[in-house]
Amino acid sequence: MTEFIEKLKNIPMHMDYEGQARAERLSRIIVTLFGVVGFIWGYIIQQFSQTIYILGAGFVLAFIITVPPWPMYRRKPLDWQAPQFQVTESQTKTKKKK
Amino acid sequence: MHSFLTRANAILAYTLSVCACLTFLCFLSTAFSHYDTDVRLRTFKTVVKNVPDYSASREKNDLGFLTFDIKTDILLIKYFNKIFIFNWNVKQLFVYLVAEYQTKMNSLNQIILWDKIIIREDNAILELKNMNTKYYFWDDGNGLRGNNNITLHLSWNVVPNAGLLPSISAKNVHSFAFPSEYTTSRL
Numbered sequence: 260m261t262e263f264i265e266k267l268k269n270i271p272m273h274m275d276y277e278g279q280a281r282a283e284r285l286s287r288i289i290v291t292l293f294g295v296v297g298f299i300w301g302y303i304i305q306q307f308s309q310t311i312y313i314l315g316a317g318f319v320l321a322f323i324i325t326v327p328p329w330p331m332y333r334r335k336p337l338d339w340q341a342p343q344f345q346v347t348e349s350q351t352k353t354k355k356k357k
Numbered sequence: 358m359h360s361f362l363t364r365a366n367a368i369l370a371y372t373l374s375v376c377a378c379l380t381f382l383c384f385l386s387t388a389f390s391h392y393d394t395d396v397r398l399r400t401f402k403t404v405v406k407n408v409p410d411y412s413a414s415r416e417k418n419d420l421g422f423l424t425f426d427i428k429t430d431i432l433l434i435k436y437f438n439k440i441f442i443f444n445w446n447v448k449q450l451f452v453y454l455v456a457e458y459q460t461k462m463n464s465l466n467q468i469i470l471w472d473k474i475i476i477r478e479d480n481a482i483l484e485l486k487n488m489n490t491k492y493y494f495w496d497d498g499n500g501l502r503g504n505n506n507i508t509l510h511l512s513w514n515v516v517p518n519a520g521l522l523p524s525i526s527a528k529n530v531h532s533f534a535f536p537s538e539y540t541t542s543r544l
Contacts (some may be wrong), residue, residue, distance in 0.1 A: 272361065279358040286368045294375040298382065305445040307383050307518050311376065318372040326364045 268271065278332025282325040289324065293317020384520035387446040388470075392523060396429035396511045398454075398531035401487070405501045405535045418499035421494035421535055425471075427485045427511065429452070429527065443477055450475040451514040452483070458507040460500025468494055505534035 274282060297313030358364050404422040409415050442448075447494075453472035460466060470490040473483075494501075512526040 269524060274359070282364060283358050283367065286364070287371060287437055290368065290372050291377055294379055298379050301383075301445055302386065305443070307380075307445040310383070310445075314372065314376055315380065318368065321368050321372075322365065326368065328361070 271333065273333040274328050275335050275337060277335045282332055286321040286325040287319040290317050293320070304340070305334075361491045380519045382499060383446050387444050388520060389516070390444060392515055392525045393528060394429060396427065396527035396529055398509050398511060398529070399426040400424070400509065400531065400533045401426075403533055403535050404540045406541070407499070407502070410495055413495075413497075419496040419499050421496070421501045422490070423470075423494070423533070424489055425454070425485075425509065426487065427483050429511065430482045446517045448477065448516045448518055448521060451516065453512055455512060456494065456507055457510060458500070458504055459498065460498060460504070462498050462500060463482050466496070466500070468492075470494060491525045501535050502539060503535065503537035506532055507535065508532045 293316060294310075294314050297310040297317070300313060301307050301310030366517055372476060400423050402422070402424045406420045406422070407417050408420050410418045410420070451472065451474055454470045456466075456468045458466050470492055471488065472491060475483075508530045509532070510526055510530050512524065515523045515525065
């Protein structure tokens with residue numbers, strides 16, 4: 260059981276900063292596009308319910324594409340500094356003063 | 358946008374904003390449409406009786422009977438060379454027939470004789486023949502016998518998806534007279 264939880268925790272759930280920006284932009288574009296197309300189609304056939312259904316389809320698509328942290332949103336990880344284990348005493352003191 | 362839930366929340370909120378915006382645009386696209394139309398009304402078999410109205414009092418009041426025809430095509434609109442019965446901001450119509458007349462007691466009497474709900478899937482071209490009234494044509498006195506100027510008006514409410522609730526009356530009215538003698542026999 261604990262192994263299972265460990266595995267779950269190890270699933271990468273994060274997006275990098277670039278990925279977050281891409282996800283947001285993509286979701287906005289998808290929902291807006293489906294809304295506009297739905298509006299035009301609903302006007303042509305004079306059925307407003309179709310507009311709402313098409314907008315709903317856009318929501319589902321945007322949800323699938325941009326909510327789960329797909330690998331394409333993890334292409335530019337931050338270049339973290341390597342962890343430093345040897346910390347001298349003088350450094351810790353100066354940090355405490357700050 | 359850093360976690361699963363914040364992204365889901367952002368998309369849902371944005372979709373709802375777009376939905377509200379589209380609904381408002383739908384209202385704007387139909388805000389200036391004209392819904393009035395021609396109607397042809399005819400009446401037959403007008404009969405008036407003098408009977409006690411037990412629901413109000415024991416006094417004898419005038420009760421009118423009539424049969425009528427209605428012919429109209431409500432809300433036929435044309436877009437892109439195609440004829441639609443309803444535009445996209447109409448959910449249903451509530452159609453009702455009103456009789457208006459003047460008596461010595463009241464300068465204006467209005468009685469609803471008949472009504473009908475027409476939903477989107479229905480045929481909005483009304484062609485009704487020899488209809489009986491749905492509600493009683495009670496006068497609150499003796500104003501119906503020999504009354505020769507009773508007008509029938511067809512009106513309807515347009516129930517929209519969003520926006521105003523227009524109440525429209527057809528331009529043409531039909532006037533008729535009740536006979537000057539009470540009918541005593543059973544109808």
